[in-house]
């Protein structure tokens with residue numbers, strides 16, 4: 283089969299198309315999926331640059347794929363040949379608290395991922411996809427969508443009338459907006475681009491703030507909430523934005539610590555106790571959460587925001603497109 287491989291952590295140069303890699307065979311409790319589409323996450327940029335540890339080279343990158351089951355191993359009970367499925371980011375986090383070794387079983391990092399014609403998955407490392415989604419759309423769900431769902435819905439227990447701040451217009455952010463609106467919340471959405479703000483506005487964002495022209499976006503949120511602050515913040519900026527998020531959240535509000543897009547920074551921890559802020563780390567989510575999310579996506583007919591679909595031979599152009607933050611929502615590769 284054809285498979286992209288990270289052979290060296292030297293960026294795009296270390297990413298090589300292998301035209302003749304052995305096709306996987308399913309063992310006990312495993313399925314083989316013919317991957318029809320895969321989606322990029324910010325994490326995948328770090329993988330090709332060596333920002334994460336590996337157990338072996340070469341490794342097939344990307345955690346997020348969707349396709350059809352073509353073979354099942356002994357003992358598989360939840361899938362049959364022909365089922366449309368998506369991969370789960372963690373192959374062994376089925377439910378409950380995140381296990382200590384979750385990252386060792388994350389696709390496209392420590393173990394082979396899905397940027398190939400076929401992928402070998404644990405039966406417990408796949409879910410059925412919502413029936414109304416194409417393979418390209420379903421491929422966007424495993425990491426970005428589930429992270430936003432875990433933060434706002436599973437952990438945050440968001441409800442109608444809540445207020446949410448969402449930073450930027452990448453994959454996690456766009457799903458965060460859609461789930462917040464699904465639950466009847468009011469959304470403050472920030473972006474570096476007025477054009478992207480218009481797009482989130484058309485998706486239902488209620489208040490739009492350009493964080494380049496309004497660098498004190500935290501003060502703007504306080505102004506617009508009459509000093510109260512917001513109930514939830516989807517924090518994808520990390521150290522570089524956390525201080526502002528702590529300013530913009532309400533007393534007793536929740537900040538979901540997800541990403542590190544904004545570079546270095548420092549925080550004064552005093553506000554955490556003074557405002558009784560809940561700072562909650564989020565690491566994607568479990569298979570159980572994924573199934574819950576898919577039920578809601580199917581019921582509401584939610585369609586992921588896809589920026590662009592690249593061909594399997596144009597994988598490097600897809601990485602470059604995402605790296606330059608030109609995208610809105612998800613960048614997808616059709617296989």
Ligand SMILES: NC(=O)c1ccc[n+]([C@@H]2O[C@H](COP(=O)([O-])OP(=O)(O)OC[C@H]3O[C@@H](n4cnc5c(N)ncnc54)[C@H](OP(=O)(O)O)[C@@H]3O)[C@@H](O)[C@H]2O)c1
Nearest residue numbers: 324429450451452453454473474541542543544565566607
């Ligand atoms: N903890 C987890 O489980 C988990 C899961 C998924 C992702 N993440 C992390 O979450 C972050 C987002 O991931 P992603 O895949 O959604 O990324 P992405 O699609 O590449 O999002 C990039 C967008 O983020 C926005 N952005 C960049 N710098 C920003 C800043 N200083 N302030 C506010 N927004 C900024 C930009 O939006 P505009 O162009 O609109 O300005 C940019 O287009 C990454 O750090 C990623 O590693 C963590």
